[in-house]
Amino acid sequence: MIYVFLANGFEEIEALAPVDILRRAELEVKIVGVGGKTITGSHGITVTADIEEKDVTTDDMELMILPGGMPGTLNLEKSPIVTTCAEYCAKNDIYLAAICAAPSVLGHLGLLNGKEAICFPGFEGELKGATISEKPVCVDGKIVTAKGMGVAVQFGLTLAGLMVGKDVEKKIHDGIQCTD
Template identity: 40%
Template structure:
Protein backbone atom coordinates (compact mmCIF):
# COMPACT_ATOMS: atom_id res chain seq x y z
CA UNK A 1 0.00 0.00 0.00
CA UNK A 2 1.15 3.51 -0.79
CA UNK A 3 0.96 6.56 1.41
CA UNK A 4 -2.13 8.02 3.00
CA UNK A 5 -2.31 11.74 2.20
CA UNK A 6 -3.74 14.13 4.79
CA UNK A 7 -3.61 17.65 3.33
CA UNK A 8 -3.65 20.65 5.65
CA UNK A 9 -4.75 24.17 4.75
CA UNK A 10 -5.00 27.33 6.80
CA UNK A 11 -8.03 27.02 9.11
CA UNK A 12 -8.13 23.20 9.28
CA UNK A 13 -9.97 21.49 12.15
CA UNK A 14 -7.21 20.29 14.47
CA UNK A 15 -9.14 17.44 16.13
CA UNK A 16 -10.00 15.92 12.75
CA UNK A 17 -6.50 16.26 11.32
CA UNK A 18 -4.46 15.06 14.28
CA UNK A 19 -6.86 12.25 15.22
CA UNK A 20 -6.65 10.82 11.71
CA UNK A 21 -2.87 11.18 11.50
CA UNK A 22 -2.46 9.49 14.89
CA UNK A 23 -4.93 6.62 14.43
CA UNK A 24 -3.76 5.75 10.92
CA UNK A 25 -0.13 5.70 12.08
CA UNK A 26 -1.11 3.51 15.07
CA UNK A 27 -2.56 1.12 12.49
CA UNK A 28 0.86 0.90 10.85
CA UNK A 29 -0.09 2.95 7.79
CA UNK A 30 2.31 5.43 6.20
CA UNK A 31 0.75 8.87 6.51
CA UNK A 32 2.13 11.96 4.80
CA UNK A 33 0.81 15.41 5.61
CA UNK A 34 0.99 18.06 2.92
CA UNK A 35 0.51 21.77 3.39
CA UNK A 36 -1.41 23.96 1.00
CA UNK A 37 0.60 27.17 0.58
CA UNK A 38 3.59 26.06 2.65
CA UNK A 39 4.61 23.60 5.36
CA UNK A 40 3.62 25.61 8.46
CA UNK A 41 -0.15 25.61 8.66
CA UNK A 42 -2.30 27.34 11.30
CA UNK A 43 -5.42 25.48 12.36
CA UNK A 44 -8.83 26.98 13.03
CA UNK A 45 -8.10 27.13 16.78
CA UNK A 46 -4.62 28.67 16.54
CA UNK A 47 -2.67 25.39 16.70
CA UNK A 48 0.22 25.51 14.24
CA UNK A 49 1.28 22.25 12.57
CA UNK A 50 4.29 21.63 10.37
CA UNK A 51 3.34 19.43 7.43
CA UNK A 52 5.73 16.78 6.11
CA UNK A 53 5.63 18.22 2.58
CA UNK A 54 4.09 20.92 0.42
CA UNK A 55 1.19 19.74 -1.74
CA UNK A 56 3.12 20.53 -4.93
CA UNK A 57 5.73 17.92 -3.95
CA UNK A 58 3.18 15.10 -3.74
CA UNK A 59 3.04 12.58 -6.58
CA UNK A 60 -0.46 11.11 -6.79
CA UNK A 61 1.03 7.81 -8.01
CA UNK A 62 2.47 7.36 -4.48
CA UNK A 63 -0.90 7.94 -2.78
CA UNK A 64 -3.29 5.08 -1.90
CA UNK A 65 -5.84 7.17 0.01
CA UNK A 66 -6.71 10.79 0.70
CA UNK A 67 -8.20 11.77 4.08
CA UNK A 68 -9.49 15.35 4.32
CA UNK A 69 -9.98 17.15 7.64
CA UNK A 70 -12.65 19.82 7.74
CA UNK A 71 -12.83 23.13 9.53
CA UNK A 72 -13.40 26.53 8.02
CA UNK A 73 -11.84 28.15 6.20
CA UNK A 74 -9.63 25.02 5.98
CA UNK A 75 -12.04 23.03 3.81
CA UNK A 76 -12.56 25.99 1.47
CA UNK A 77 -8.80 26.39 1.17
CA UNK A 78 -8.44 22.68 0.35
CA UNK A 79 -11.22 23.03 -2.23
CA UNK A 80 -9.35 25.90 -3.88
CA UNK A 81 -6.15 23.85 -4.39
CA UNK A 82 -6.02 22.60 -7.97
CA UNK A 83 -3.05 20.35 -7.07
CA UNK A 84 -5.13 18.64 -4.40
CA UNK A 85 -8.19 18.27 -6.64
CA UNK A 86 -6.03 16.54 -9.27
CA UNK A 87 -4.63 14.13 -6.67
CA UNK A 88 -8.17 13.33 -5.46
CA UNK A 89 -9.34 12.67 -9.04
CA UNK A 90 -6.37 10.36 -9.69
CA UNK A 91 -6.88 8.45 -6.44
CA UNK A 92 -10.62 8.11 -7.09
CA UNK A 93 -10.09 7.02 -10.72
CA UNK A 94 -7.99 4.12 -9.40
CA UNK A 95 -10.84 3.18 -7.03
CA UNK A 96 -8.75 4.08 -3.98
CA UNK A 97 -10.13 5.64 -0.81
CA UNK A 98 -11.23 9.27 -0.68
CA UNK A 99 -12.46 10.25 2.79
CA UNK A 100 -13.62 13.59 4.18
CA UNK A 101 -15.08 14.81 7.45
CA UNK A 102 -16.97 17.92 8.58
CA UNK A 103 -16.93 20.60 5.85
CA UNK A 104 -14.35 18.74 3.74
CA UNK A 105 -16.82 16.74 1.61
CA UNK A 106 -17.17 20.00 -0.36
CA UNK A 107 -13.64 19.28 -1.61
CA UNK A 108 -14.78 15.88 -2.96
CA UNK A 109 -17.69 17.68 -4.65
CA UNK A 110 -15.30 20.22 -6.21
CA UNK A 111 -13.16 17.32 -7.48
CA UNK A 112 -16.28 15.96 -9.20
CA UNK A 113 -16.31 12.57 -7.49
CA UNK A 114 -19.57 12.68 -5.49
CA UNK A 115 -22.04 12.40 -8.35
CA UNK A 116 -24.70 9.87 -7.30
CA UNK A 117 -22.66 8.85 -4.23
CA UNK A 118 -24.15 8.76 -0.75
CA UNK A 119 -22.33 11.28 1.43
CA UNK A 120 -22.72 13.43 4.52
CA UNK A 121 -21.05 16.52 6.00
CA UNK A 122 -21.24 19.03 8.79
CA UNK A 123 -24.82 20.39 8.86
CA UNK A 124 -25.35 23.14 6.31
CA UNK A 125 -22.74 22.04 3.78
CA UNK A 126 -25.27 19.88 1.93
CA UNK A 127 -26.03 22.97 -0.17
CA UNK A 128 -22.50 22.74 -1.60
CA UNK A 129 -22.82 19.01 -2.39
CA UNK A 130 -25.49 19.13 -5.06
CA UNK A 131 -24.32 16.06 -7.01
CA UNK A 132 -24.30 13.77 -3.93
CA UNK A 133 -27.13 11.66 -2.54
CA UNK A 134 -26.98 13.54 0.76
CA UNK A 135 -27.52 11.56 3.96
CA UNK A 136 -28.02 13.05 7.44
CA UNK A 137 -26.08 10.26 9.13
CA UNK A 138 -22.96 10.48 11.30
CA UNK A 139 -20.89 8.33 8.93
CA UNK A 140 -21.55 7.25 5.34
CA UNK A 141 -19.57 4.72 3.29
CA UNK A 142 -20.36 4.42 -0.42
CA UNK A 143 -17.80 2.35 -2.30
CA UNK A 144 -14.44 4.09 -2.00
CA UNK A 145 -15.94 7.24 -0.45
CA UNK A 146 -16.19 7.70 3.34
CA UNK A 147 -17.71 10.87 4.79
CA UNK A 148 -18.58 11.97 8.31
CA UNK A 149 -20.16 14.95 10.05
CA UNK A 150 -17.74 16.64 12.44
CA UNK A 151 -15.09 16.87 15.17
CA UNK A 152 -16.94 14.74 17.72
CA UNK A 153 -16.86 11.85 15.24
CA UNK A 154 -13.17 12.09 14.33
CA UNK A 155 -12.11 8.95 16.20
CA UNK A 156 -14.96 6.83 14.84
CA UNK A 157 -14.22 8.17 11.34
CA UNK A 158 -10.53 7.26 11.65
CA UNK A 159 -11.31 3.77 12.95
CA UNK A 160 -13.63 3.18 9.99
CA UNK A 161 -10.81 4.22 7.66
CA UNK A 162 -8.54 1.68 9.39
CA UNK A 163 -11.19 -1.01 8.91
CA UNK A 164 -11.49 -0.07 5.22
CA UNK A 165 -7.72 0.08 4.54
CA UNK A 166 -6.50 -2.73 6.82
CA UNK A 167 -9.27 -4.90 8.33
CA UNK A 168 -11.82 -5.08 11.14
CA UNK A 169 -9.39 -6.92 13.43
CA UNK A 170 -6.96 -3.98 13.37
CA UNK A 171 -9.81 -1.53 13.93
CA UNK A 172 -11.06 -3.57 16.92
CA UNK A 173 -7.53 -3.84 18.30
CA UNK A 174 -7.19 -0.04 18.19
CA UNK A 175 -10.66 0.49 19.70
CA UNK A 176 -9.71 -1.72 22.65
CA UNK A 177 -6.26 -0.14 23.09
CA UNK A 178 -7.74 3.38 23.04
CA UNK A 179 -10.78 2.44 25.21
CA UNK A 180 -13.14 3.59 22.46
CA UNK A 181 -16.76 3.22 23.57
CA UNK A 182 -18.59 4.24 20.35
Template identity: 40%
Template sequence: MAKVYVFLADGFEDVEALIPVDVLRRGGVDVITVSTTEFPLVESAHGVNIEADIQFEQGDYSDADLLMLPGGMPGASNLFAHEGVRQALKAHFEAGKKISAICAAPAVVLAPLGILDGRKATCYPGFESELKNAQYTGDLVTVDGNIITAEGPAAAFPYAYELLTQLVNKETSDQIAEGMRFKHLMV
Protein backbone atom coordinates in the same frame (compact mmCIF):
# COMPACT_ATOMS: atom_id res chain seq x y z
CA MET B 1 1.76 -1.07 4.15
CA ALA B 2 -1.03 1.29 3.15
CA LYS B 3 -0.07 4.89 2.38
CA VAL B 4 -2.20 7.95 3.13
CA TYR B 5 -1.63 11.59 2.32
CA VAL B 6 -3.47 14.11 4.52
CA PHE B 7 -3.79 17.54 2.89
CA LEU B 8 -3.55 20.42 5.37
CA ALA B 9 -4.56 23.98 4.51
CA ASP B 10 -4.65 26.97 6.81
CA GLY B 11 -7.87 26.82 8.82
CA PHE B 12 -8.14 23.01 9.00
CA GLU B 13 -10.10 21.54 11.92
CA ASP B 14 -7.53 20.21 14.41
CA VAL B 15 -9.20 16.99 15.59
CA GLU B 16 -10.47 16.07 12.12
CA ALA B 17 -6.89 15.93 10.88
CA LEU B 18 -4.91 14.76 13.89
CA ILE B 19 -7.16 12.04 15.32
CA PRO B 20 -7.14 10.10 12.01
CA VAL B 21 -3.38 10.64 11.65
CA ASP B 22 -2.84 9.25 15.16
CA VAL B 23 -5.20 6.27 14.76
CA LEU B 24 -3.86 5.32 11.34
CA ARG B 25 -0.24 5.49 12.47
CA ARG B 26 -1.07 3.33 15.51
CA GLY B 27 -2.53 0.84 13.04
CA GLY B 28 0.67 0.67 11.00
CA VAL B 29 -0.41 2.92 8.12
CA ASP B 30 2.19 5.17 6.47
CA VAL B 31 0.59 8.62 6.94
CA ILE B 32 2.17 11.68 5.37
CA THR B 33 0.86 15.13 6.24
CA VAL B 34 1.05 17.61 3.37
CA SER B 35 1.20 21.39 3.63
CA THR B 36 -0.73 23.08 0.87
CA THR B 37 0.71 26.45 1.88
CA GLU B 38 4.04 27.90 0.85
CA PHE B 39 5.46 26.93 4.25
CA PRO B 40 5.82 23.62 6.13
CA LEU B 41 3.84 25.10 9.05
CA VAL B 42 0.06 25.07 8.65
CA GLU B 43 -2.20 26.93 11.08
CA SER B 44 -5.32 25.13 12.26
CA ALA B 45 -8.74 26.73 12.71
CA HIS B 46 -7.90 27.12 16.40
CA GLY B 47 -4.46 28.66 16.01
CA VAL B 48 -2.37 25.50 16.43
CA ASN B 49 0.63 25.39 14.11
CA ILE B 50 1.41 21.96 12.71
CA GLU B 51 4.59 21.21 10.80
CA ALA B 52 3.62 18.99 7.88
CA ASP B 53 5.84 16.11 6.80
CA ILE B 54 6.13 17.51 3.26
CA GLN B 55 5.00 20.43 1.16
CA PHE B 56 2.56 19.71 -1.65
CA GLU B 57 5.14 20.00 -4.45
CA GLN B 58 7.25 17.26 -2.81
CA GLY B 59 4.56 14.58 -3.05
CA ASP B 60 3.88 11.91 -5.65
CA TYR B 61 0.27 11.14 -4.93
CA SER B 62 -0.04 8.32 -7.45
CA ASP B 63 1.29 5.85 -4.86
CA ALA B 64 -1.38 6.71 -2.27
CA ASP B 65 -3.99 4.23 -1.12
CA LEU B 66 -6.05 7.11 0.30
CA LEU B 67 -6.14 10.88 0.00
CA MET B 68 -7.68 12.46 3.11
CA LEU B 69 -9.20 15.90 3.61
CA PRO B 70 -9.90 17.36 7.05
CA GLY B 71 -12.69 19.92 7.25
CA GLY B 72 -12.90 23.17 9.08
CA MET B 73 -13.35 26.61 7.67
CA PRO B 74 -11.65 28.23 5.97
CA GLY B 75 -9.54 25.07 5.70
CA ALA B 76 -11.91 23.27 3.31
CA SER B 77 -12.21 26.37 1.10
CA ASN B 78 -8.44 26.72 1.07
CA LEU B 79 -8.09 23.08 -0.01
CA PHE B 80 -10.53 23.63 -2.87
CA ALA B 81 -8.65 26.77 -3.93
CA HIS B 82 -5.43 24.74 -4.38
CA GLU B 83 -5.18 23.62 -8.02
CA GLY B 84 -2.75 20.81 -7.22
CA VAL B 85 -5.09 19.33 -4.59
CA ARG B 86 -8.00 19.43 -7.04
CA GLN B 87 -5.92 17.71 -9.73
CA ALA B 88 -4.62 15.05 -7.32
CA LEU B 89 -8.16 14.28 -6.13
CA LYS B 90 -9.50 14.02 -9.68
CA ALA B 91 -6.67 11.69 -10.75
CA HIS B 92 -7.11 9.55 -7.63
CA PHE B 93 -10.87 9.32 -8.18
CA GLU B 94 -10.47 8.44 -11.86
CA ALA B 95 -8.06 5.66 -10.83
CA GLY B 96 -10.76 4.24 -8.53
CA LYS B 97 -8.71 4.80 -5.38
CA LYS B 98 -9.98 5.78 -1.93
CA ILE B 99 -10.75 9.36 -0.97
CA SER B 100 -12.02 10.55 2.39
CA ALA B 101 -13.28 13.87 3.67
CA ILE B 102 -14.88 15.10 6.89
CA CYS B 103 -17.00 18.06 8.02
CA ALA B 104 -17.20 20.80 5.37
CA ALA B 105 -14.71 19.10 3.00
CA PRO B 106 -17.19 16.68 1.36
CA ALA B 107 -19.46 19.60 0.42
CA VAL B 108 -16.84 22.28 -0.25
CA VAL B 109 -14.20 20.16 -2.02
CA LEU B 110 -15.51 16.78 -3.22
CA ALA B 111 -19.00 17.77 -4.37
CA PRO B 112 -17.89 20.59 -6.72
CA LEU B 113 -15.38 18.19 -8.30
CA GLY B 114 -18.16 15.70 -9.09
CA ILE B 115 -16.61 13.04 -6.85
CA LEU B 116 -19.84 12.62 -4.89
CA ASP B 117 -22.17 12.51 -7.89
CA GLY B 118 -24.61 9.63 -7.45
CA ARG B 119 -23.07 8.67 -4.10
CA LYS B 120 -24.22 8.57 -0.51
CA ALA B 121 -22.32 11.07 1.62
CA THR B 122 -22.44 13.02 4.86
CA CYS B 123 -21.01 16.35 5.95
CA TYR B 124 -21.30 18.99 8.65
CA PRO B 125 -24.96 20.04 9.13
CA GLY B 126 -25.68 23.19 7.19
CA PHE B 127 -23.47 22.19 4.26
CA GLU B 128 -25.75 19.40 3.00
CA SER B 129 -27.36 21.72 0.43
CA GLU B 130 -23.96 21.75 -1.35
CA LEU B 131 -24.20 17.96 -1.92
CA LYS B 132 -26.38 18.67 -4.95
CA ASN B 133 -25.78 15.41 -6.82
CA ALA B 134 -25.25 13.19 -3.79
CA GLN B 135 -27.62 11.52 -1.35
CA TYR B 136 -27.08 13.12 2.07
CA THR B 137 -27.21 10.52 4.87
CA GLY B 138 -26.72 12.65 7.98
CA ASP B 139 -24.74 9.75 9.51
CA LEU B 140 -21.53 10.19 11.51
CA VAL B 141 -19.64 8.22 8.84
CA THR B 142 -20.78 7.14 5.37
CA VAL B 143 -18.94 4.70 3.12
CA ASP B 144 -19.97 4.47 -0.53
CA GLY B 145 -17.50 2.34 -2.44
CA ASN B 146 -14.13 4.06 -2.39
CA ILE B 147 -15.46 7.30 -0.89
CA ILE B 148 -15.61 7.77 2.90
CA THR B 149 -17.21 10.90 4.36
CA ALA B 150 -17.84 11.98 7.94
CA GLU B 151 -19.95 14.58 9.70
CA GLY B 152 -17.69 16.71 11.89
CA PRO B 153 -15.38 16.91 14.89
CA ALA B 154 -17.32 14.42 17.04
CA ALA B 155 -17.10 11.90 14.19
CA ALA B 156 -13.29 12.05 14.09
CA PHE B 157 -12.78 8.83 16.07
CA PRO B 158 -15.44 6.71 14.28
CA TYR B 159 -14.13 8.11 10.98
CA ALA B 160 -10.54 7.22 11.86
CA TYR B 161 -11.48 3.67 12.86
CA GLU B 162 -13.46 3.24 9.63
CA LEU B 163 -10.46 4.41 7.62
CA LEU B 164 -8.26 1.92 9.47
CA THR B 165 -10.79 -0.84 8.75
CA GLN B 166 -10.78 0.10 5.06
CA LEU B 167 -6.97 0.28 4.81
CA VAL B 168 -5.88 -2.57 7.13
CA ASN B 169 -8.72 -4.65 8.58
CA LYS B 170 -11.51 -4.60 11.16
CA GLU B 171 -9.56 -6.65 13.69
CA THR B 172 -6.72 -4.13 13.79
CA SER B 173 -9.18 -1.25 13.93
CA ASP B 174 -11.05 -2.87 16.83
CA GLN B 175 -7.79 -3.54 18.70
CA ILE B 176 -6.68 0.08 18.33
CA ALA B 177 -10.14 1.35 19.36
CA GLU B 178 -10.08 -0.86 22.46
CA GLY B 179 -6.53 0.15 23.36
CA MET B 180 -7.46 3.82 23.05
CA ARG B 181 -10.47 3.17 25.33
CA PHE B 182 -12.94 4.19 22.61
CA LYS B 183 -15.01 1.00 22.69
CA HIS B 184 -16.26 1.46 26.26
CA LEU B 185 -17.75 4.84 25.27
CA MET B 186 -20.07 3.06 22.88
CA VAL B 187 -21.69 0.78 25.51
Protein backbone atom coordinates in the same frame (compact mmCIF):
# COMPACT_ATOMS: atom_id res chain seq x y z
CA MET C 1 0.93 6.14 1.15
CA ILE C 2 -1.78 8.07 2.95
CA TYR C 3 -1.82 11.83 2.43
CA VAL C 4 -3.64 14.17 4.82
CA PHE C 5 -3.86 17.64 3.32
CA LEU C 6 -3.83 20.59 5.74
CA ALA C 7 -4.47 24.19 4.74
CA ASN C 8 -4.51 27.20 7.04
CA GLY C 9 -7.76 27.17 9.00
CA PHE C 10 -8.10 23.36 9.14
CA GLU C 11 -10.03 21.74 12.01
CA GLU C 12 -7.31 20.29 14.20
CA ILE C 13 -9.13 17.27 15.66
CA GLU C 14 -10.52 16.24 12.26
CA ALA C 15 -6.98 16.19 10.88
CA LEU C 16 -4.93 14.82 13.73
CA ALA C 17 -7.25 12.13 15.15
CA PRO C 18 -7.21 10.17 11.86
CA VAL C 19 -3.42 10.70 11.51
CA ASP C 20 -2.90 9.28 15.01
CA ILE C 21 -5.21 6.30 14.46
CA LEU C 22 -3.76 5.44 11.05
CA ARG C 23 -0.22 5.57 12.46
CA ARG C 24 -1.32 3.29 15.31
CA ALA C 25 -2.42 0.92 12.54
CA GLU C 26 1.22 1.08 11.35
CA LEU C 27 0.30 2.76 8.09
CA GLU C 28 2.52 5.29 6.38
CA VAL C 29 0.88 8.69 6.69
CA LYS C 30 2.23 11.99 5.43
CA ILE C 31 0.80 15.31 6.52
CA VAL C 32 0.82 17.61 3.49
CA GLY C 33 1.07 21.36 3.96
CA VAL C 34 -0.98 23.31 1.45
CA GLY C 35 0.80 26.64 1.04
CA GLY C 36 3.88 25.72 3.08
CA LYS C 37 5.21 23.34 5.73
CA THR C 38 3.85 25.26 8.71
CA ILE C 39 0.06 25.30 8.82
CA THR C 40 -2.14 26.85 11.51
CA GLY C 41 -5.51 25.38 12.34
CA SER C 42 -8.77 27.19 12.95
CA HIS C 43 -8.12 27.18 16.71
CA GLY C 44 -4.56 28.48 16.59
CA ILE C 45 -2.70 25.14 16.77
CA THR C 46 0.27 25.10 14.41
CA VAL C 47 1.39 21.87 12.75
CA THR C 48 4.59 21.25 10.83
CA ALA C 49 3.74 19.16 7.78
CA ASP C 50 5.89 16.25 6.64
CA ILE C 51 5.90 17.54 3.06
CA GLU C 52 4.54 20.41 1.00
CA GLU C 53 1.81 19.92 -1.57
CA LYS C 54 4.30 20.22 -4.44
CA ASP C 55 6.01 17.05 -3.15
CA VAL C 56 2.92 14.82 -3.34
CA THR C 57 3.04 11.99 -5.82
CA THR C 58 0.07 9.90 -6.89
CA ASP C 59 2.31 6.92 -7.72
CA ASP C 60 1.88 5.32 -4.29
CA MET C 61 -1.30 7.05 -3.08
CA GLU C 62 -3.68 4.68 -1.26
CA LEU C 63 -5.83 7.23 0.56
CA MET C 64 -6.31 10.99 0.48
CA ILE C 65 -7.89 12.74 3.48
CA LEU C 66 -9.35 16.25 3.60
CA PRO C 67 -10.20 17.63 7.05
CA GLY C 68 -12.78 20.36 7.37
CA GLY C 69 -12.68 23.60 9.27
CA MET C 70 -13.00 27.15 8.07
CA PRO C 71 -11.38 28.69 6.21
CA GLY C 72 -9.33 25.48 5.82
CA THR C 73 -11.85 23.84 3.51
CA LEU C 74 -11.93 26.89 1.24
CA ASN C 75 -8.12 26.99 1.21
CA LEU C 76 -7.96 23.29 0.28
CA GLU C 77 -10.33 23.86 -2.62
CA LYS C 78 -8.17 26.73 -3.95
CA SER C 79 -5.23 24.35 -4.40
CA PRO C 80 -4.95 22.87 -7.90
CA ILE C 81 -2.85 20.05 -6.41
CA VAL C 82 -5.61 19.12 -3.95
CA THR C 83 -8.30 19.11 -6.61
CA THR C 84 -6.13 17.23 -9.11
CA CYS C 85 -5.28 14.57 -6.50
CA ALA C 86 -8.96 14.21 -5.53
CA GLU C 87 -9.94 13.73 -9.16
CA TYR C 88 -7.08 11.25 -9.60
CA CYS C 89 -8.30 9.21 -6.63
CA ALA C 90 -11.86 9.10 -7.97
CA LYS C 91 -10.74 8.06 -11.45
CA ASN C 92 -8.31 5.42 -10.19
CA ASP C 93 -10.41 3.71 -7.49
CA ILE C 94 -8.30 5.08 -4.63
CA TYR C 95 -9.84 5.88 -1.25
CA LEU C 96 -10.86 9.52 -0.90
CA ALA C 97 -12.03 10.75 2.51
CA ALA C 98 -13.39 14.09 3.70
CA ILE C 99 -14.94 15.24 6.97
CA CYS C 100 -17.11 18.17 8.11
CA ALA C 101 -17.17 20.93 5.47
CA ALA C 102 -14.54 19.23 3.27
CA PRO C 103 -16.98 16.91 1.46
CA SER C 104 -18.10 20.13 -0.27
CA VAL C 105 -14.80 20.07 -2.17
CA LEU C 106 -15.73 16.64 -3.54
CA GLY C 107 -19.25 17.84 -4.34
CA HIS C 108 -17.99 20.86 -6.26
CA LEU C 109 -15.73 18.56 -8.32
CA GLY C 110 -18.69 16.31 -9.19
CA LEU C 111 -17.12 13.36 -7.38
CA LEU C 112 -20.21 12.61 -5.27
CA ASN C 113 -22.62 12.04 -8.16
CA GLY C 114 -24.67 8.96 -7.32
CA LYS C 115 -22.89 8.51 -3.97
CA GLU C 116 -24.22 8.51 -0.43
CA ALA C 117 -22.38 11.15 1.63
CA ILE C 118 -22.58 13.18 4.85
CA CYS C 119 -21.13 16.53 5.91
CA PHE C 120 -21.40 19.19 8.59
CA PRO C 121 -25.02 20.37 8.84
CA GLY C 122 -25.64 23.28 6.50
CA PHE C 123 -23.25 22.09 3.78
CA GLU C 124 -25.61 19.50 2.28
CA GLY C 125 -26.39 21.75 -0.69
CA GLU C 126 -22.70 21.65 -1.64
CA LEU C 127 -22.70 17.86 -2.06
CA LYS C 128 -23.86 18.03 -5.67
CA GLY C 129 -25.29 14.76 -6.93
CA ALA C 130 -25.09 12.98 -3.57
CA THR C 131 -27.77 11.31 -1.52
CA ILE C 132 -27.40 12.76 1.97
CA SER C 133 -26.75 10.07 4.56
CA GLU C 134 -27.91 9.97 8.16
CA LYS C 135 -24.78 8.03 9.20
CA PRO C 136 -22.08 9.93 11.11
CA VAL C 137 -19.43 8.25 8.92
CA CYS C 138 -20.52 7.14 5.46
CA VAL C 139 -18.66 4.74 3.18
CA ASP C 140 -19.82 4.47 -0.44
CA GLY C 141 -17.31 2.54 -2.50
CA LYS C 142 -14.00 4.37 -2.21
CA ILE C 143 -15.58 7.63 -0.96
CA VAL C 144 -15.65 8.11 2.82
CA THR C 145 -17.33 11.16 4.35
CA ALA C 146 -18.01 12.16 7.94
CA LYS C 147 -20.17 14.68 9.76
CA GLY C 148 -17.70 16.64 11.88
CA MET C 149 -15.21 16.85 14.72
CA GLY C 150 -17.33 14.78 17.10
CA VAL C 151 -16.89 11.72 14.88
CA ALA C 152 -13.20 12.26 13.99
CA VAL C 153 -12.11 9.18 15.96
CA GLN C 154 -14.82 7.04 14.34
CA PHE C 155 -13.74 8.46 10.96
CA GLY C 156 -10.12 7.47 11.65
CA LEU C 157 -11.12 4.01 12.87
CA THR C 158 -13.27 3.45 9.78
CA LEU C 159 -10.37 4.44 7.54
CA ALA C 160 -8.01 2.11 9.43
CA GLY C 161 -10.51 -0.73 9.02
CA LEU C 162 -10.74 -0.12 5.29
CA MET C 163 -6.97 -0.02 4.90
CA VAL C 164 -5.87 -2.92 7.15
CA GLY C 165 -8.99 -4.76 8.25
CA LYS C 166 -11.61 -4.88 10.97
CA ASP C 167 -9.37 -6.79 13.42
CA VAL C 168 -6.86 -3.94 13.56
CA GLU C 169 -9.70 -1.40 13.72
CA LYS C 170 -11.17 -3.20 16.74
CA LYS C 171 -7.78 -3.54 18.45
CA ILE C 172 -7.18 0.21 18.14
CA HIS C 173 -10.79 0.97 19.13
CA ASP C 174 -10.43 -1.07 22.32
CA GLY C 175 -6.90 0.19 23.02
CA ILE C 176 -7.93 3.85 22.98
CA GLN C 177 -10.93 3.13 25.22
CA CYS C 178 -13.67 4.01 22.75
CA THR C 179 -17.08 3.60 24.33
CA ASP C 180 -19.26 3.36 21.22
